[in-house]
Amino acid sequence: MLKFKDIKSVYFVGVGGIGMSALARFFCYEGYSVAGYDRVSTVLTKELEAEGVAIHYEDDVEKIGEVYKDVKTTLVVYTPAIPESHSELRFFNEHGFDVRKRAAVLGLISSGMNSVCVAGTHGKTTISSLTAHLYKQSNVGCNAFLGGIVNNYQTNFLHDSDSSYVVLEADEFDRSFLHLSPHFALLSAMDADHLDIYGDEESINVAFNEFVSKIEPGGVLVHKHGLPVDEANEDIELFSYSIDERADFSVFNLKLEDGIHRFDMHTPFGVIKGLKMGIPGLVNVENAVGAIALAMLGGVEEDEIRNALPQFEGIRRRFQYRIKSDKLVLIDDYAHHPEEINATFKSVKAIYPDKKVTVVFQPHLYTRTRDFAEGFAASLDQFDRVLLLDIYPARELPIEGVSSQIIASAMKLVDVKVVTKADLFEELITEENEVVLTLGAGDIDKEVPVLENKFRSFISDI
Numbered sequence: 001m002l003k004f005k006d007i008k009s010v011y012f013v014g015v016g017g018i019g020m021s022a023l024a025r026f027f028c029y030e031g032y033s034v035a036g037y038d039r040v041s042t043v044l045t046k047e048l049e050a051e052g053v054a055i056h057y058e059d060d061v062e063k064i065g066e067v068y069k070d071v072k073t074t075l076v077v078y079t080p081a082i083p084e085s086h087s088e089l090r091f092f093n094e095h096g097f098d099v100r101k102r103a104a105v106l107g108l109i110s111s112g113m114n115s116v117c118v119a120g121t122h123g124k125t126t127i128s129s130l131t132a133h134l135y136k137q138s139n140v141g142c143n144a145f146l147g148g149i150v151n152n153y154q155t156n157f158l159h160d161s162d163s164s165y166v167v168l169e170a171d172e173f174d175r176s177f178l179h180l181s182p183h184f185a186l187l188s189a190m191d192a193d194h195l196d197i198y199g200d201e202e203s204i205n206v207a208f209n210e211f212v213s214k215i216e217p218g219g220v221l222v223h224k225h226g227l228p229v230d231e232a233n234e235d236i237e238l239f240s241y242s243i244d245e246r247a248d249f250s251v252f253n254l255k256l257e258d259g260i261h262r263f264d265m266h267t268p269f270g271v272i273k274g275l276k277m278g279i280p281g282l283v284n285v286e287n288a289v290g291a292i293a294l295a296m297l298g299g300v301e302e303d304e305i306r307n308a309l310p311q312f313e314g315i316r317r318r319f320q321y322r323i324k325s326d327k328l329v330l331i332d333d334y335a336h337h338p339e340e341i342n343a344t345f346k347s348v349k350a351i352y353p354d355k356k357v358t359v360v361f362q363p364h365l366y367t368r369t370r371d372f373a374e375g376f377a378a379s380l381d382q383f384d385r386v387l388l389l390d391i392y393p394a395r396e397l398p399i400e401g402v403s404s405q406i407i408a409s410a411m412k413l414v415d416v417k418v419v420t421k422a423d424l425f426e427e428l429i430t431e432e433n434e435v436v437l438t439l440g441a442g443d444i445d446k447e448v449p450v451l452e453n454k455f456r457s458f459i460s461d462i
Contacts, residue, residue: 009067010077012035012037012076013082014038014081014082015038016036016042018044018148019169020036020077021045025051028052028053034052037058043445060088071098076100080173080174083395103179103180109166113143114166115165115168115181116135116165116294117170117182118290119211120187123283125147125318129144131167132158133311135163135295136153137311138299138300138301139304140300141165142163142167143159144156144167145168147171148316151316170182181215184219184222185220186293187221187223188223212229220237220297224286225244239297241286248293249289249293250289252266256351259280260278261276262275267296272292272305275309277312279312281347281350282346284319292305317445338372341376341439352435357436358383358384358434358435360444360451362440363392363442365391366399376410380407380416381411383413385416386415386416387419389419389424389444421447436451436455
């Protein structure tokens with residue numbers, strides 16, 4: 001294995017992934033030569049190219065630059081979403097390169113630092129990003145590798161050479177988070193997901209509790225109240241958080257004013273009054289409570305939290321307003337699991353209780369659609385109208401009998417239809433729209449700006 005001092009260039013197989021791109025930005029910042037492959041050009045890959053990362057979009061060994069073919073000086077990083085049959089990955093493996101998973105490299109970079117790791121099947125991107133923001137806007141400071149583009153900083157990587165803290169999104173996919181050694185850890189949810197990896201819910205619980213066992217002696221676990229967390233690790237301190245029940249960190253005097261929540265908090269260190277969110281959504285109040293807990297434990301002061309919280313502008317594709325007018329509201333969100341859709345519904349109905357809500361949902365993965373078809377149906381049944389796009393396959397091959405139609409067929413809602421991207425806008429304007437949500441983790445994000453432009457033109461003509 002290469003030592004860090006010997007590495008001169010880093011090649012990423014799957015560089016456009018949100019976690020991979022944060023690592024690519026780190027190595028660019030540190031002055032390494034950085035290049036990589038990805039399947040498609042996206043907004044994120046174009047940003048990376050502008051920052052100095054050389055990217056190509058064909059699986060072709062000949063397109064790998066010569067500097068990255070030096071086995072003595074090149075580190076190769078890959079995402080588990082890339083199949084072993086990928087010719088570039090196979091080339092590096094067969095020629096004796098130091099080839100490591102993204103999570104292993106992240107663990108290596110963060111070792112020796114005070115790692116603040118946010119895990120959970122839902123909420124981890126928002127909580128980790130808000131945590132990083134609270135640290136960044138304080139005297140404590142932080143470095144961060146995040147799973148979303150934070151609007152305040154227009155990046156998923158933050159650097160602070162004066163801070164010993166690093167905020168990490170701890171991803172449970174492929175058990176990646178087991179490469180990390182948290183000092184502070186947060187656990188937001190342990191719902192069944194990634195059953196193609198884990199098989200059943202019990203295996204997911206085992207993995208999350210193994211993650212908890214990785215917390216350093218003297219460290220801290222903050223967990224959502226009620227989660228089945230193994231409390232056998234006597235070397236760490238435990239705190240709970242909630243917005244619904246009394247916990248170590250909990251909310252009171254919660255009010256909604258002009259679409260934004262204000263609240264006070266009980267904490268083990270006293271009461272904090274006069275907190276105001278910068279982003280909408282009840283689910284984000286809960287996310288904020290977890291982030292505030294991590295910030296306080298790391299030494300961020302009460303006034304620093306109070307000042308920084310309303311300045312947080314959210315994350316790209318997390319309950320992100322694209323249009324907010326009297327004629328129409330268009331909100332884009334990454335929700336791709338039934339529980340996430342439930343949380344989004346709860347948030348949007350709190351803000352717009354009397355408006356008709358139309359959802360455009362693109363299911364992500366054949367296996368997830370198969371495993372949670374009934375759950376998707378139940379969560380989507382809460383809305384007034386639902387348009388389903390075809391499944392985004394990502395790393396998977398089609399499964400016979402699995403399509404978006406199995407969700408539609410399980411729904412009780414009458415106003416549900418499977419549509420193509422080409423017909424989406426025309427289908428939307430067959431009825432009057434008040435609030436439109438675009439949901440999913442696939443390539444629906446490419447349709448959102450198109451819809452936004454078409455809606456803006458349409459409502460300006462009304």
